[in-house]
Amino acid sequence: MKKVFTIGSATMDVFVECDSANIVSVCSKQRNADFMSYPYGAKIDMSNFSTNLGGGGVNTAMNFAHLGYDTSAIFKIGDDIYSKGILEEFSHTNIKLENIIQDKTLSTGFSIILVSFQGDRTVLANRGANALIKEEDINFEALKDANLLYIAPLNGESNKILEPLVNFAHKNDIIVCFNAGTTSIKQGFEYMKKILATSNIVVMNKEEAMMCTGIEVRPDTKTEHFSQDVVHPDIKAMLEALKVSDYQVIVITDGSKGAYAYNGKKYYFCPTYKSDVVSTLGAGDAFASTFCAAMDRTNLDIGKSLMYGSVVSASIVSKFGATEGLISFDEIEQKLSICSDYTYLEV
Numbered sequence: 504m505k506k507v508f509t510i511g512s513a514t515m516d517v518f519v520e521c522d523s524a525n526i527v528s529v530c531s532k533q534r535n536a537d538f539m540s541y542p543y544g545a546k547i548d549m550s551n552f553s554t555n556l557g558g559g560g561v562n563t564a565m566n567f568a569h570l571g572y573d574t575s576a577i578f579k580i581g582d583d584i585y586s587k588g589i590l591e592e593f594s595h596t597n598i599k600l601e602n603i604i605q606d607k608t609l610s611t612g613f614s615i616i617l618v619s620f621q622g623d624r625t626v627l628a629n630r631g632a633n634a635l636i637k638e639e640d641i642n643f644e645a646l647k648d649a650n651l652l653y654i655a656p657l658n659g660e661s662n663k664i665l666e667p668l669v670n671f672a673h674k675n676d677i678i679v680c681f682n683a684g685t686t687s688i689k690q691g692f693e694y695m696k697k698i699l700a701t702s703n704i705v706v707m708n709k710e711e712a713m714m715c716t717g718i719e720v721r722p723d724t725k726t727e728h729f730s731q732d733v734v735h736p737d738i739k740a741m742l743e744a745l746k747v748s749d750y751q752v753i754v755i756t757d758g759s760k761g762a763y764a765y766n767g768k769k770y771y772f773c774p775t776y777k778s779d780v781v782s783t784l785g786a787g788d789a790f791a792s793t794f795c796a797a798m799d800r801t802n803l804d805i806g807k808s809l810m811y812g813s814v815v816s817a818s819i820v821s822k823f824g825a826t827e828g829l830i831s832f833d834e835i836e837q838k839l840s841i842c843s844d845y846t847y848l849e850v
Contacts, residue, residue, distance in 0.1 A: 505799065506648055508602075509792075510641075510668070511560025511655025511682075513578035513635035514612035515585040518782065520551035520822060524619050533719055539617060551618070555824040556592045558612060559631065559655025559682065562788035562825045566815070567653070568598050569829040570796045574601040575649075577638065579661075585611035603642045606632055610834045622780030622820060623758075633636070634659025638667050646763055648720045651799070653792055654702075656684020673701040680795035682788070688715045695724040697705040699747045704798065706754045706791040707745070716744040722817050734770045738763050742770065752798070752805060756790060758783075762813065764805050773809035773847040776838070778817035785825025793835075800832060806847040814838050830837040838849050 527538045541547060564576035576598050580586040582605060591609065609632040617625045641664060646652065653670045657665055659810055665687060672679045681702035688695060688711055695715055699705055713719055720737040721729060729735045736846070739757060742765035745753045749767060758761045761774040790812040797811035798804075814835045818828035830838075839845065 504667070505650040506573070506574045507567045507651045507653060507796075508573070508646055508649040509560050509564040509577045509578060509655065510636075510657070511563065511578040511653075512558035512612055512616045512630070512658065513561045513580055513589050513603075514556075514558040514628070514633065514746050515553050516557035516581065516614045516616055516784070516825065518551070518553045518616045518618055518784070519549055520782075522620055523547050524617065524663065524697065525527040526619055526621060530646045530722065532724070535722055535723070536622075539619055539623075544833040552681050552821070553823055554588075555827070556589055557614060557785065557825045559684075559788050561589070562785050563653050563682075565596065565790040565826045566789055566792045566829055567796060568596055570793070570832055571652075572796065574598075575602055575645070577602045577604075577641065578584055579604040579606065579609070579636045579838045581605070581632050582607040582613040583611050586615055599605075602642045602645055604632075606635075609635060609811055614687050616782070616784055618782050618784075620631050626784070629657050634661055636661035636664055638664050640664075641668070643671055644783060646671065646677070647675055648694050649737050651678045651680065652797065653680045653682070655788065656686070658684065658686050662690070663684045664731065669698055669701040678703045680791070682706045682716065682791045683711055685711065685714065692716065696747050699745060699751070701748075703750060704752050704754065704795050705745060706787075706794065707759045708787060709755055712741045712745065712755045715740045718744065733772050734763055739765075739770060749751075752762055754791070754794060754809075756787060757849060762790065764809055764810055766805060768806075769849045771806050771809060771847055771849045773806065773813055774845075776810070776813040776817040776842070778821045780820045781823050786816045788825065789819040789829070796832075797813050806849060809847050810839060810845065
């Protein structure tokens with residue numbers, strides 16, 4: 504069994520759903536943007552409320568374990584009611600926790616997730632210990648046993664361990680799957696190039712890719728109909744800019760529209776797998792980690808791996824919680840066999 508290490512955040516997530524939330528769309532020639540709004544100064548009743556385990560390090564570790572991998576998680580927590588809840592949840596899994604970091608002087612990460620009637624969400628995050636992982640916290644000797652290192656977004660001071668991590672993995676022939684976050688991207692593209700160069704698989708959402716490359720995705724106009732292309736020319740430009748090494752595969756996700764990939768030879772597009780949407784939280788983690796695992800299972804079949812990722816992501820959004828909808832490879836393949844007309848495109 505191949506060994507996977509994940510590193511990222513661990514949080515207790517409080518989901519708040521309110522039917523009174525408004526979605527406000529703002530459109531300009533350069534870009535479109537959506538905002539969630541509430542009546543200012545009002546007291547509003549909740550439609551739904553729940554508490555779940557979350558965070559990129561947790562969500563992806565849960566997924567890799569669900570897919571049958573020997574999984575170890577690296578994350579940092581405090582010693583409080585939230586850390587106890589996280590450890591209790593992990594006690595029901597076979598995920599190895601020898602390499603987690605617990606600091607009694609810090610608070611455990613905590614998030615409030617505001618869920619819209621469309622199922623999308625806005626997250627209010629208290630990073631806590633998640634933002635304070637140090638290089639000396641990492642057991643690099645244990646990491647040598649990994650076949651795959653999955654790096655979820657690292658926040659705050661934790662971002663400083665990113666370069667030592669990818670360099671160590673590269674020197675020890677460990678496959679790196681890097682899911683970039685805004686803290687890393689804000690360091691600038693020259694910094695990001697160093698991280699990208701040692702990452703085998705890079706996954707970003709469209710907004711992160713735009714921030715990283717400085718390339719905006721133009722909307723259709725009277726004379727230009729970009730939406731008719733399989734892959735928008737600005738998406739192609741971002742994929743090309745992010746690919747800085749020959750052996751890389753770059754993936755850009757685009758919410759309900761689907762996902763794109765590029766290996767230096769072909770562009771791939773995979774639409775979303777249809778499902779009811781309850782909450783989109785955890786969908787990105789599920790997609791990215793499943794894509795990485797599927798590349799191993801399918802012998803580097805990019806198109807099929809995009810489909811696998813989309814199926815798991817669809818299962819996640821159909822549940823209220825970031826890990827409630829996780830499924831196995833057998834279940835993924837069963838769903839794909841039932842929906843035989845679901846496929847990807849390449850150009």
